[in-house]
Amino acid sequence: MINNQRKITILTRFSYGSGNLIGSGALAISAAWLLYFYTTFCGLSVFEATLIFSIATYLDVILNPLMGFITDNFYQNKLGRRFGRRRFFILLAIPCMIIYPMLWINGMSFWYYLTTYILFEIIYTMIMIPYNTLPVEMTKNFDQRTYLAGSKAMFGKVANFLAAAIPGLFFYLFHGNNSPTPFLFTGITYATIMAIALILLYCNSWEKRIDEVENESTEGLIEGVKKLFLDVYSTFRLKTFRNHLGMYLFGFGAEWLFAATFTYFIVFNLGQPRAFVSEMNSLSSICQLISTAFFMVWCAKHGFKRPFVIAILIVISSVIGYVGVFHFNLPHITWIVVAITIWFGLGTGGVYYIPWSVYTFLADIDEVLTGRRREGIYAGAMTMAGKLMRATVVFILGLVLSHFGFKSGILETQPDSAINAINGVMLFGVCGMAILGIIFTYRMKLDKSTHALIIKELERVKNGGSKEQATPEIRKLVKELTGFDYNCCFGNNNVGFKAHK
Helix, strand or coil: CCHHHCCCCHHHHHHHHHCHHHHHHHHHHHHHHHHHHHHHHCCCCHHHHHHHHHHHHHHHHHHHHHHHHHHHCHHHCHHHHHHCCCHHHHHHHCHHHHHHHHCCCCCCCHHHHHHHHHHHHHHHHHHHHHHHHHHHHHCCCHHHHHHHHHHHHHHHHHHHHHHHHHHHHHHHHCCCCCCCHHHHHHHHHHHHHHHHHHHHHHHCCCCCCHHHCCCCCCCCHHHHHHHHHHHHHHHCCCHHHHHHHHHHHHHHHHHHHHHHHHHHHHHHHCCCCHHHHHHHHHHHHHHHHHHHHHHHHHHHHHCCHHHHHHHHHHHHHHHHHHHHHHHCCCCCHHHHHHHHHHHHHHHHHHHHHHHHHHHCCHHHHHHHHHCCCCHHHHHHHHHHHHHHHHHHHHHHHHHHHHHCCCCCCCCCCCCHHHHHHHHHHHHHHHHHHHHHHHHHHCCCCCCHHHHHHHHHHHHHHHCCCCHHHCCHHHHHHHHHHHCCCHHHCCCCCCCCCHHHC
């Protein structure tokens, strides 16, 4: 029995999903608290703190496509054949989780925080690029891939809950808002959770066999580097991928900007304690878990366009509600914020889940275009673009807050100019990016029915079917999804490395 015909059990889904305790949880803690930790307890200015995020991420952008290229070709050595071309790096990352608590040590220098953050970004990439390719490796079935992506998304909500609840617990245990100790204990606790998740993931996942993987080895380092960059660049020539990136980058970008700003908004604009931030993040995560399950079933049955648009509209209305609470100085502020947070969580689950669910089908469209399987390259390109967006929005946030007079090391109050800037980022930054995400969603032609037709056509051609016998409907669909005429597909083009040999 070939690997992608192995039965995907509940344990398989559970173990695969648990890997997202790293993908979502580590990012959720960092997004919610690391910028605040740097500017409040580490003596860094808001510009220095956001610069750390940006430098580390821009350097890591080089590693993302490189990691995708390495994992696509790792069967060519003994380690890959012994431990798996994808899963070897998951195994290697387990002891590396010790780096995570090092992020949360206060009183160190700018260069210490920059170095530790760069190291963790590298380890994060080493895990997530192989991890994101595994559903494509494990099964060809649309529904099974959808449910694996759904399990990943649901564990993402569990991760978000833990990322909110664990700091909140330590805030209560160490009494008050003035101690950095809860952050260090949070880092230690979550590093342990991530190591356990990686063990589960490695032991209960699989990959394609060596004889199922096309050998695309190159002669020499120069040819390998050339292949890497040509292949990464070529992903942006696929029409579906470009539209998908618009959905992903602006939908996620809105969420990342919100997460980076929310702590400041609650603490400084609404005058609430840090523990309240953790409580709201925990509540949102619970709601996201429920909504992710709902969106998973909805997308599996009816596609993703309408669910994604509705999810983003919920996020937009929630942000308007948060800012409205501040501007209108409403009474009973706590309960109003709780209600908005519940509503926000019901939409955010879909925003996080849907783009990574769609990703699992991109390699099939690319195979029509190039005649190759390049899951790792697409995972690398998508993660690279996502990190560029995340670094950019956080850096711009730092510039905006610095320009409007945000004061580092302040635990309770900020100037009115900084307060207004935080409101502006929430209202115009988050909502503006979300609207762009909606626009790109309507440009997408990939859904469950069109994917099924593409898979059927791929199988027909692989089984010796003549390309001349393709129906007009299939030819039109291929053009809509790839951006190329049917006769220029299946490798009959200059897309990717092979055409440049």
